[in-house]
Amino acid sequence: MWEQIRSNQIRSMVLVVGMAAVLLVLGYFLGLVFFGSGTGGLIIALVLWLVMNLVAYFQGDSILLGISKARKITRDDHPRLFNVVEEMKIASGLEKMPDIYIIDDPALNAFAAGRDPSRASIAITSGLLQKLNRDELQGVIAHEISHIKNRDVLLMSFCSVLLGSIVILAWYATHMLFFSAMYGGRRSSGRGGGGGGEAIVLLIGILLMILAPIIAQLIYFAISRRREYLADASGALYTRYPEGLASALEKIAASTTELKTANQATAPMYIINPFRQKGRPAADLTSTHPPISERIRILRSMAGGASLADYNAAYARVHQGGGAILPSPALAAGAAPLRAPTPESAPLEPEPGKVERTREVSDLMWRMNNYRTVNCACGTKLKVPPNFKKSEVRCPHCGRIHPV
Amino acid sequence: MIALYVVIGVLVVLLILVVLNFNSLVRLRNQTQNAWSQIDVQLKRRHDLIPNLVETAKGYMAHERETLEAVTNARNLAQGAIGKGIDAQAKAEGELGGALSRLLAVAENYPDLKANQNFLALQEELTSTENKIAFSRQFYNDSILRYNNKIQMFPSSVIAAMTGFKAGEFFEIEVGTEREAPKVSFA
Structure with missing residues (x-):
């Protein structure tokens, strides 16, 4: 696992540096346009980015949990959810039990938050908690725990801050340009004869204002998709049961309820894109998540075992020899046999039926209110x-x- | 002079390599030990749950005295087997698992018991504990695999041989009993 996290980190780092470059170039040209000095714009961009990073690092998880209206629960509120999280904590070797939050929303979704594995949280909507049986819940929680374990949460909040800085900068620049065109028209014409150089800089500046947020978003989504595959793969490895996650994803895909509290910036944190649309083309560049049907197909074609190598082989099969999605050093880690599903009528499985699950969750929501x-x-x-x-x-x- | 610097440089690089490899060997070994103790934690948790379960079930299934006693005995045997070696412990725990699933199978015939909130909560705890035992064993084996890989692969293999790191043992369960998917017979 460690090798794989490291080599994935390098690939992600390249993309992050790309995003940072977009931010700096944007800052530089905006500086040129508005103050006549690129350095000034560069400094403003850097300060903005730094401040937002500090906020995200220290407050990111509470902000995310706050805007999703997530509420913390204790073991007594929902013992089964707690047990499933603890099982996955043990399977992944996570040192500390993450905090568990519930979002009172009929939409089906879940996310992980927290800057490092010792200070992590998992949030799940009440709708999802109602819909999933134990094996499926285990799959979803394993996916979220993998995000924590692979430190995706930190990387993604780092990236979303970069993206946010770029968007803010471009937004304010557009508005400043608009106002200076309205009120400052006389001044610039009074200066007169700026020449072709200024016009070119202005043109590049405007172009960047429009393009930078789009480029940054595409990079952001590329990082996010890669992370989703890895989290699916490690989720299957922890549970030794890819079918659990696959059938959970199937249930989630079938639902059309949109999560009320999600927005574009927080979208990559969720187990599936909260803004997905039906009938979108596969492998869309503008999606935070790989197409859900493809994720299910990959998980379902993991025939031989649950190891990362098996996931990789399944990915290649689904993509017709499309190569590897996981870095090669991780694949040498040895076989991981699949486990049998929890049988429906197993005496050891107090599997509450649909009705009981619904009642259980709605009681929980009443109590929490x-x-x-x-x-x-x-x-x-x-x-x-x-x-x-x-x-x-x-x-x-x-x-x-x-x-x- | 240059030759001296080169030699010193090579030595420094070697030293750094040795230290890094040694440290990661230690880290991996500690992780396997920690993973092993996790299994014990979960086994102990199962032992602690059983008296409660038996106490709750007693009131409802007076006719199943033998089944209940079997569970209690198996639990006491398993507790006595702690510290008597992996094999003895694994055997006792295996028998306890069997006795428990017999009890829970019999409990299916007692609707009153199955409606008891306390019993349901205990059943959930017991199921989860069984899962946790399985997952902590799985994580132990995963850590052993990583540790053994490190010990056997170059260059850490050289350092492991010099400093006396020994390959760890996998926690295997008796093949054919637990590994096999349960068979349902309609006879």
């Missing part, structure tokens, strides 16, 4: 809202009066 539960003797569970004023409540089914 500070509703109190009163169990009536007739079997009804009364949910009392937090702002309930009266001192007793009447059961709507049997009419018993309960003190609150």
Whole structure:
């Protein structure tokens, strides 16, 4: 694993440097356009980037969890989810148990956050928690744990900050240009005779303002797609059961509910692109994630085993000899036999059915919104809202009066 | 003079290589030891869960005294086997696993028991503990594989031989019993 993380890091680093170059070139030309000095623009770009990086490093996870309205849960809130995360923590050899968050949203999605493995969190929507059985949940959590283990979270927040800086810079530059064209028209004409040189610089500046965010976004998405493949591969390795993740992805793909709290910058953090559209061409350049059907196909054609080499072979098969997606040093790591699926009727598997799962999650959501539960003797569970004023409540089914 | 510098340079590079390789050998060995202790943690967790499970089940399945006693006995044997070598421990744990799955299979016939919240929670814990045992064993074997690769591959193999690192043993389970997928018979 370590070799593979390192060599992947080098490839990603090349792309990150590419993005940084876009930022610097943009800053330089904007400086030329607005202050007549490239260095000034360069410094502004660098300061902006540095400040945003510091914020992302120290506050990134809380910001991400905050804007997704994720809420932390404890073991007692959902023991099964906790156990599954702990199982994957053990399988991956992660040192510390990540914090677990729930997003109250019927959309099916999940993401990992946190700058290093000792300070990580996993968030999952209540919709996903309801829909997945234990094997599928395990697959999704394994995918998220791989993001933590491979330090994708840090890399992706680093990249999204770069992208953000470029977007902000280009946005403000466009607006400044607009205003100076409106109010400063006399000044520039008064200076007069700037010559062809200035016009060319202005032209390049405008071009960069338009192109830089697009280029940066394409690079960002390229990094993100590569990371998704690796996380799928290591997820299969940890669970020794690629079918779990494959069938979870299938369920997720079938859902059309969009996540309310996601936005373009946070999209690569999720297990699937929250903005995906149906019928998009495969291997789209402007997608944060590989096409979901392709991810499923690769996982399903891992016939011989669950090792990274098996994933690589499956990738090559799906792409008709399209070569390797994972770096070669990782592939020597030895065989990893598949495990059998958890049988439906196994006595050791307290697999709650769909109805129980739904009830379980909705109870959890009531509790998290500070509703109190009163169990009536007739079997009804009364949910009392937090702002309930009266001192007793009447059961709507049997009419018993309960003190609150 | 230049020759001297070259020799010193080569020596420094060699020294750095030795130190780096030695350190990663130590790190990998520590990881295997840590992984091994993780297995023990999970086995102990299973032992701790069983008295509770038996206590809860007792009230509902009075007719299954033998099954319950078998579980309790197997658990005590497994606890006694701690520290008596891997083989003895693996055997006792295997028997405990068998007794447990018999108990849970019998529990299927007691709807009242299956509706008991306490029992359901214990069952979830037990399932997860079984998984955790399997996964910690898997991680132990993964770490051993990495460690052994490091020991056997050049150049770390030279350093390992000089400083006395020995290849670790895989945690194999009796082939044919646990490895095989469970068979369902309709006879």
